[in-house]
Amino acid sequence: MSTLLYIAASLLVAVGIAHSYLGERYILIRLFRRGDLPKILGSAAFTARTLRFAWHITSIAWLGLAGVLVVLAHPPASADALGLVVGCTFLAHGVVALVGSRARHLSWPVFLAIGILAIYATRG
Secondary structure, three states: HHHHHHHHHHHHHHHHHHHHHHHHHHHHHHHHHHOOOOOOOOOOHHHHHHHHHHHHHHHHHHHHHHHHHHHHOOOOOOOHHHHHHHHHHHHHHHHHHHHHOOOOOHHHHHHHHHHHHHHHOOOO
């Protein structure tokens, strides 16, 4: 069964990479060229940055789920290992939101807190 979980994890990694690359190349760039983006918090640039980091956070979530599948491939899955994968996934979310929004989008402290709490709470 672990082979099947590794295959599933590999597919998630591939989908995550493809989602970020193809979405950036074929969807986001074309969307941002339109020039009629709504102005959130006073600028279309903030809107574009928010859409971009939200798009890529989806890919990061899939990479985190791939990590969960890898942990599950090695039973018994420990709370330490699962908490570390989930925590690191949310720390990555927080960093992407922080950098992508230049600290203007309020999701980044929440994502960072989730990451820290998940890791701390599951440490043996």
